[in-house]
Amino acid sequence: MIIKKPATIEGLYRLDSKAELVNGEFEIMSPSGFAPGFASLQIVKSLEEYAEQTQQGLAVPDNVGFVVELPHRQSFSPDAAYFLGEDSGIKFLNGAPVFAAEVRSEGDYGPYAERKMSLKRNDYFAAGTLVVWDVDLQSEVRVYRGTDPEIPTIFRRGEVAEAEPAVPGWTFPVDKLFRAKK
Numbered sequence: 001m002i003i004k005k006p007a008t009i010e011g012l013y014r015l016d017s018k019a020e021l022v023n024g025e026f027e028i029m030s031p032s033g034f035a036p037g038f039a040s041l042q043i044v045k046s047l048e049e050y051a052e053q054t055q056q057g058l059a060v061p062d063n064v065g066f067v068v069e070l071p072h073r074q075s076f077s078p079d080a081a082y083f084l085g086e087d088s089g090i091k092f093l094n095g096a097p098v099f100a101a102e103v104r105s106e107g108d109y110g111p112y113a114e115r116k117m118s119l120k121r122n123d124y125f126a127a128g129t130l131v132v133w134d135v136d137l138q139s140e141v142r143v144y145r146g147t148d149p150e151i152p153t154i155f156r157r158g159e160v161a162e163a164e165p166a167v168p169g170w171t172f173p174v175d176k177l178f179r180a181k182k
Contacts, residue, residue, distance in 0.1 A: 007025050009021060013092075018063050032103070035179070036079070038177075039103045039177040042177055043135075044059050044061045046176070051082070057098075062078075065077050065093070076097070082163070095128065098131070099167050104138075130145065131145050131165070134152070139156070141156075143155065143162070145165075
């Protein structure tokens, strides 16, 4: 007989890969390709400029854990985020970001992926996140808000996206998600 120990936040610290703690198990996240990584970097760079200008909040890059207390989820690890809580040093951040960006990778398409992303957005909102971006590099940025979680505002190339009310006054040109061809 094999006895499976439940996954914990302490165990999450010891994993050798990016993961989230969901339903008592580690949900391992595959590495992304260049384009999703580049896009998340651009969002974080812009959020860092905003945080410096406003002297508040933390711009949070990919692979940083957020500890939350939901019945079935204990952590998030968005591709980019903005957080108003305390800097936790080398530990995971405590609480949900006010803004999270999930940048789609190659495997993030199809009915199963859509359902999974919808459930994760609902978890973000339940944990206190105000705005979640679904960044689809094939077409658009869908901006979901906790006040109307089923109906996104859509921004495409040539447009300027925002994350109101989570990041007041911050804007982001959608074209910056894409590396200019030389």
